[in-house]
Amino acid sequence: MGEPAPVRLYNTFTRTKETLVPATPGIVRMYSCGPTVYRYVHVGNLRTFMLPDLLSRTLEYLGYEIERVMNITDVGHLTDDTFDRGEDKMLVSARLEKKSPEEIAAFYTEAFMHDAASVNIRPAAHYPRASDYVPQMIELITKLIEKGHAYEVGGTIYYDIASFTAYGKLSRNTTDKLLAGARGEVDPRKRHPGDFTLWKAAGAHRLQVWPSPWGPGFPGWHIECSAMSMSLLGARFDIHTGGADNVFPHHEAEIAQSEGVTGHRVVSLWLHAGLLMLAGSRMAKSAGNFFRIRELEDQGFDPLAFRYLALQAKYRTKLNFSEDGLAGADRALRNLRERLQEWSAESSETAGDSDAAAAFEARFRSAIADDLDLPAAMALVSELTRSAIARPDKATLLRRWDRVLGLDLDRSVPDLELPAGAANLLEARERARDAKDFARADQLRDELAAAGVVVTDTPEGQRWKVQVGKQRDRTSRPGPAPTTP
Numbered sequence: 001m002g003e004p005a006p007v008r009l010y011n012t013f014t015r016t017k018e019t020l021v022p023a024t025p026g027i028v029r030m031y032s033c034g035p036t037v038y039r040y041v042h043v044g045n046l047r048t049f050m051l052p053d054l055l056s057r058t059l060e061y062l063g064y065e066i067e068r069v070m071n072i073t074d075v076g077h078l079t080d081d082t083f084d085r086g087e088d089k090m091l092v093s094a095r096l097e098k099k100s101p102e103e104i105a106a107f108y109t110e111a112f113m114h115d116a117a118s119v120n121i122r123p124a125a126h127y128p129r130a131s132d133y134v135p136q137m138i139e140l141i142t143k144l145i146e147k148g149h150a151y152e153v154g155g156t157i158y159y160d161i162a163s164f165t166a167y168g169k170l171s172r173n174t175t176d177k178l179l180a181g182a183r184g185e186v187d188p189r190k191r192h193p194g195d196f197t198l199w200k201a202a203g204a205h206r207l208q209v210w211p212s213p214w215g216p217g218f219p220g221w222h223i224e225c226s227a228m229s230m231s232l233l234g235a236r237f238d239i240h241t242g243g244a245d246n247v248f249p250h251h252e253a254e255i256a257q258s259e260g261v262t263g264h265r266v267v268s269l270w271l272h273a274g275l276l277m278l279a280g281s282r283m284a285k286s287a288g289n290f291f292r293i294r295e296l297e298d299q300g301f302d303p304l305a306f307r308y309l310a311l312q313a314k315y316r317t318k319l320n321f322s323e324d325g326l327a328g329a330d331r332a333l334r335n336l337r338e339r340l341q342e343w344s345a346e347s348s349e350t351a352g353d354s355d356a357a358a359a360f361e362a363r364f365r366s367a368i369a370d371d372l373d374l375p376a377a378m379a380l381v382s383e384l385t386r387s388a389i390a391r392p393d394k395a396t397l398l399r400r401w402d403r404v405l406g407l408d409l410d411r412s413v414p415d416l417e418l419p420a421g422a423a424n425l426l427e428a429r430e431r432a433r434d435a436k437d438f439a440r441a442d443q444l445r446d447e448l449a450a451a452g453v454v455v456t457d458t459p460e461g462q463r464w465k466v467q468v469g470k471q472r473d474r475t476s477r478p479g480p481a482p483t484t485p
């Protein structure tokens, strides 16, 4: 393979698509904000973690090498608000589950790895744990104090946002909005209500406490990512990803910290995954409206149907999640696998070499190189399946594209089991047809359809097919809990 192909990516910082220019030619260094491991991830989180996976698959496909880091937040502080209330979510979990913070973190880290693997998110090269980088965080905070970007009050260190003129640039937040972001009880010792915590003096009730030059305490959430990203990828790296909800305050703070210490731009491109919406609200653990991938699997969905669904939307737009949408994705995925199985039976040595195949390949590459336009890539998949090009060519292209899509298109499709009672209905319908009682036969066909079994009549008798995602009992699962904004 020759030169890597040019790739354009939407940079949240500049609000434009920019050409990726790796600091080291051909090698892309990428940092992604990972899970907080005091709870399970939901499919909204998985959509966010799919972005670095899709990005690295795309870049590899186009000829780049990737070095990817995703952190594990096992020091459980989410926002300044929770700080101010003295509440640490890791410790809340530890209390509720009667385990140590380390046991909680290990348990949910493993659950995260499992859930990510089930939607074909390939592992990063490094998964640093925040608790292993506290000395590096203390070093950064010390430098920020030296450079006049941070100040101490009673063992707690705040970042002085007024000292960093670019503060607010990533999120396009004005001073008013920054003020509005500082809700709840604000420490009156702060110079500006928007100043965020770098280090928090420990209260007596805490379990995770580290010594520091300012006394015992624990790090803020934002400093974790500055420390881990620069420790592992250096003071200049190419891509940083996260969810749209990380732009402010998390990434705004990270820029202020990392650039405050180094005095230069650290991250070239900031990429953010759009939120996953459920019934009009953001899918969120705190609001109680969320699904785990395991729950969807238990309902009979292929976890990769969720990946298929995610590929239908631009990674940075909001995506509405619904069970009907997921069921449609599940059927489409199954269909695609069935087609590939048929075409593979006719494979030939020269497959993929035709001009028509080359044209499809070129269009696929330009779609993914244009800010990961996966909806366009998926539209090409549909166009390819309907096209007149040779079936072995179709099979070769689909298999190759699946390196980016990650849908396991080569997986063989097992026949679905008949739902309970359907076999009796099918038998009864056969008898009704034999007796030429077509009204009864039609009625039974409707009953079977309602149970997710599609019946067609052929000269050889009736044929049936179970539809994925239709055979589930929709009344057995409680709906999402009411949400709060």
Ligand SMILES: [Zn+2]
Pocket: 032, 033, 034, 225, 250
């Ligand atoms: Zn982060």
